[in-house]
Amino acid sequence: MTLPIAEVEVLFDGCRWAEGPVWFNDLGCLIWSDIPNNRMLRWTPDQGVGVFRAASNFANGNTRDREGRLVTCEHGTRRVTRTEPDGKITVIADSYQGKRLNSPNDVVVKSDGTIWFTDPTYGILSDYEGFKAEPEQEGCFVFRVDPASGEITVVADDFVKPNGLAFSPDETRLLVADSGFSHDPDGPHHIRTFDVTDTNNLKGGAVFAEVSPGVPDGFRFDDQGNLWSSAQDGVRVFDPEGNPLGRIKLPQMVANLTFGGPRRNRLFIASTHTLCAVFVGVNGAQSP
Incomplete structure (x- = not known):
C-alpha cells in the first residue's frame, strides 16, 4: 500500500491550519485552505505555491462537483458556495428553516449532483477560524442539498461534531x-458508516472505526475501498470493514487529505502548518 522507496515530501510550510485539499487534474494543481490566515492556496508541480483566494471567508473543506466546479465550506459566512467558471460565487446553502448554519466544515458531491455537508460549530467557537457567535441551529447536523430545487434536508442529527465525510467508491x-x-x-473520536438508500436517505450509523490518538477529521477512499483518514499522529488506513491496515507517521496533526496527480497515486496531506505529499501503491477513487 505504501512504497518503500517513496518518502513524504513537504511542499509548503507556512500555514496556521491547513485543511480541505482538492486536486484539479485538468489544471494540474492542488487547492487547499489555510483557515486562520483566511486564504486559499494553490500548488502546481512546476510553479510551487501561490495564493488562490486571498479573502476566503475562512474557507475549510473543499471538493469539486460533477461539472468540475469548486465547492467550498466557509466558516466566516457560515455557508457552502460554488465557484463558477467565470469566478462568480454561487451560494448553495447558508440557512436551514430560517436560521443560519453553524459553520459548514466538509463537503462531498454524489454522482447525481446532490451536495452533502457537515455543520459543526468549530467556526463560531472563537475568532480564530471564523467569527465567534452563538449557534442558531438546535444541533450539529449532516445536510443534503438538492441541486435543482436548492432544498436542504437533514440526513443525520445524532452527531456531536460531524466532520469529514466521504462516499464509498460505489x-x-x-x-x-x-x-x-x-x-x-x-x-x-470515531468514523460512522451509513447505508445510502435509493431515495438518498441514510440508514444505520454504526461505528466504522475509532481513531486515536486525536480525532478523525478528513478522509478519502482509494479505488479498492480502503479508507485513508487523518489522525493526530499522521494518516491511518482502514480496510472496507474498518480493520486497520497501516499508517503514515507525521510530526504534526493531520486535518485532511486527498488523492491526486495524473494517476491519482499521490496522497496530498494537509498537516497543521504544512502541505505534504507521498506517492502510494494504490490509486484514489475516481472523482472529477
Missing part, C-alpha cells in the same frame, strides 16, 4: 467522522 455507503473529542474528553 456510493452505497456514506462515512462521516464525529470529532466531538476535540472539545470534550468524553466525546466521540
Whole structure:
C-alpha cells in the first residue's frame, strides 16, 4: 500500500491550519485552505505555491462537483458556495428553516449532483477560524442539498461534531467522522458508516472505526475501498470493514487529505502548518 522507496515530501510550510485539499487534474494543481490566515492556496508541480483566494471567508473543506466546479465550506459566512467558471460565487446553502448554519466544515458531491455537508460549530467557537457567535441551529447536523430545487434536508442529527465525510467508491455507503473529542474528553473520536438508500436517505450509523490518538477529521477512499483518514499522529488506513491496515507517521496533526496527480497515486496531506505529499501503491477513487 505504501512504497518503500517513496518518502513524504513537504511542499509548503507556512500555514496556521491547513485543511480541505482538492486536486484539479485538468489544471494540474492542488487547492487547499489555510483557515486562520483566511486564504486559499494553490500548488502546481512546476510553479510551487501561490495564493488562490486571498479573502476566503475562512474557507475549510473543499471538493469539486460533477461539472468540475469548486465547492467550498466557509466558516466566516457560515455557508457552502460554488465557484463558477467565470469566478462568480454561487451560494448553495447558508440557512436551514430560517436560521443560519453553524459553520459548514466538509463537503462531498454524489454522482447525481446532490451536495452533502457537515455543520459543526468549530467556526463560531472563537475568532480564530471564523467569527465567534452563538449557534442558531438546535444541533450539529449532516445536510443534503438538492441541486435543482436548492432544498436542504437533514440526513443525520445524532452527531456531536460531524466532520469529514466521504462516499464509498460505489456510493452505497456514506462515512462521516464525529470529532466531538476535540472539545470534550468524553466525546466521540470515531468514523460512522451509513447505508445510502435509493431515495438518498441514510440508514444505520454504526461505528466504522475509532481513531486515536486525536480525532478523525478528513478522509478519502482509494479505488479498492480502503479508507485513508487523518489522525493526530499522521494518516491511518482502514480496510472496507474498518480493520486497520497501516499508517503514515507525521510530526504534526493531520486535518485532511486527498488523492491526486495524473494517476491519482499521490496522497496530498494537509498537516497543521504544512502541505505534504507521498506517492502510494494504490490509486484514489475516481472523482472529477
